Amino acid sequence: MEEAVKNDCIGVAFLLNDPLACYPTFLRVADAAQKSGLLVGCSSNSYFTESSLAEISPLIDFINVGVKGFSPQAYQECGGSTVDPVLRNIAKLYESGVHVEVSCVLRNNNMEEIADLTAYIANISPDIPFQLMRYIPLEGADTSLEPSIRASEAFYQRLKDKLHYVYLFNSPGTDYLNTFCPGCGEVIFKRDFYGPMGSKLFLSESSPIGKTCPHCSKEMPIKAPPAEKKYQEGDFEGGYPFTRALEMMEAILITLGVTDVKKVVQVWEIVLGQKGLPKLHRDIQNISSYLEIIRYFGRLIGMEEQASRLVAYMEEKVCSIQQSLPPSEKRPRVYYIMGKPLFCLMGERFENQLVEAAGGVSANKEIACSGRPGSLISATELNALNPEVIFVSAFLSSSAEDVYAECCRAGVNIEAVKNKRIYTYPAAGWDFGSPRWILGLMYMANMLHPEIYHFDVQAEAGWFYSQFYGMDFSPEEVNRSFSKPSNRWQWQKG
Structure with a gap:
């Protein structure tokens, strides 16, 4: 809390770490933040018991509830049993004055389920923001379940009839990260894609600072004006950019033939211990320095020969193209x-x-x-x-x-x-x-x-x-x- 106050923060948020995974710690932090005059928020699957919810509700100002689906099967696949506690908690959180947003992953096989979910949310309040996370098939995930951006935008239009504030993520170039006035349809807040699961708010002189639409004067459920300063993260800073950095290092090591995850962790520890992420970010943007990263990683784990063989193949192909470049x-x-x-x-x-x-x-x-x-x-x-x-x-x-x-x-x-x-x-x-x-x-x-x-x-x-x-x-x-x-x-x- 001292660090948050010293850095002029307006609040504290638990994002990648669900409060349910560290519940006693979250309660202590939230209580200390509230006493320091800071806002408190979190992302959570919201699978709270009624007694846990009663304990946490007075300590939080905002929450993003990640809903897994609108069926028992969707929750059983995640180790739960039913969606009922989550729906109950969304309603209770909203009624208690907590700012509630809902997010859900959009796949090719769950569109009707999400449509039913949004209808249920609309009965609680059509003003609850709903975030569609277009499915990205990472690791061993099924690529056939990924909807196109075009299909996702068409589905978004269906939901706008039920909810006033719907947002489409993981879709670079979409207009549907913007906040539109439910009265006149004009853009109130403009946002741009900012990496997986992310968006960035554009601040301008025309951005409203009150709770009414500057075009038609419709009152909107805005809790606070936008931040006056735009925070710019550094290279590979933030939740998903940081994990992408780890994954890119992992990619090089796997191509060298590494099959033991301990060697990957070894390289991660060295690079992070030397605060090497900014340099890594610079070096992966250039062909010659990328090849040097491969050699460097090979030396770190005693696989110089494998690194040299990979680099030799890549250099051969680059050179063969360069030698035949047209004027x-x-x-x-x-x-x-x-x-x-x-x-x-x-x-x-x-x-x-x-x-x-x-x-x-x-x-x-x-x-x-x-x-x-x-x-x-x-x-x-x-x-x-x-x-x-x-x-x-x-x-x-x-x-x-x-x-x-x-x-x-x-x-x-x-x-x-x-x-x-x-x-x-x-x-x-x-x-x-x-x-x-x-x-x-x-x-x-x-x-x-x-x-x-x-x-x-x-x-x-x-x-x-x-x-x-x-x-x-x-x-x-x-x-x-x-x-x-x-x-x-x-x-x-x-």
Whole structure:
């Protein structure tokens, strides 16, 4: 509490650590925070008993309730029995004056269940904010359950008839992270995608500071004005960016042939102990320094030979592309997106270095773009750039068909759209976070210059998987995880 007060915090929040996992500690912290004049909040599955809820309710100001579903089966899959306690607690928390928000993962197989859940929440209050977390199939998860951004946006429209404030996450470029006035439909607060499970509030002079819509004067259930200062996290700071950093280190080690998780933990401890995350963040954005990371990790765990073999293969492919690069006037301008066409990846990111290594000119480097991993631009800005090619990120991606349709809808009239030169990767993890980006580089070179490069990418992927992972390559078994090469890959036991 002393640290929170010293740093001029307005409150304390338990986010990745559910109060239920550390209940006595949470109560002590919450009590101390309240006595210090700080707000207290948490994310929780809210599977409290009635007596526990009675104990915790007076100590919290806000809560995000992660609902697993609207059926007994959804809770039994998570080790519970029924959704009933959660629904009871949402109602009681709301009635007690706690600010309640609800979040739920959206999959292809639970849309009707979520529609029923939102109808139930609306009966408590249509003003309860509802967050749709578009499913990201990581680790061994089923990739067929991932809904497209386009399908998720269509489903969002169904829920708006029931609830006033619905938000769609994990969908870069969507407008549905914004707060719309339920009276006139105007944007009240604008937000942008900010990594998995994240969003970032835009602060402007037009942002309301009261509880009424500045366009139609409708009163809204806003508890407090937006923060006056925008906090900017550092590289790999925050919950999910930090875990992504760990996963990227893990990806390199697995490609070296590490099958014992203890060696991964050993490298994590060294890098974190030396406060090396900012350097790691810089070095993974450049091809040559990325290869140096591989060598360094090899030395840390006594696998120099394996690291040298991996680097030699990657350098050979990079050099073979570089030796045949066309003259600069014949290199197409490439625009790199994540999710939807107006979500522009930052120019300094690794994906744009791959563009230039494959014989393209990065249009993203001409855009004043911030955010993490990028931000929205206007159709007017994109039309002025007029890139000849669009590449879609291999993470949180959309199909080429969906990107084309969205370009037409948004008024994007560029050469890439006219000629339908919109490309997605054959598999996830091929452009960032994992050494598998070397496969993506070969694929990109083929797409940008089919008259020069003729890599058999499928055969290269098969060889790469055989040599470095000891398994066959199957695009159907590759999920969104940076680290694991397949949903069949497992750590050694014992």
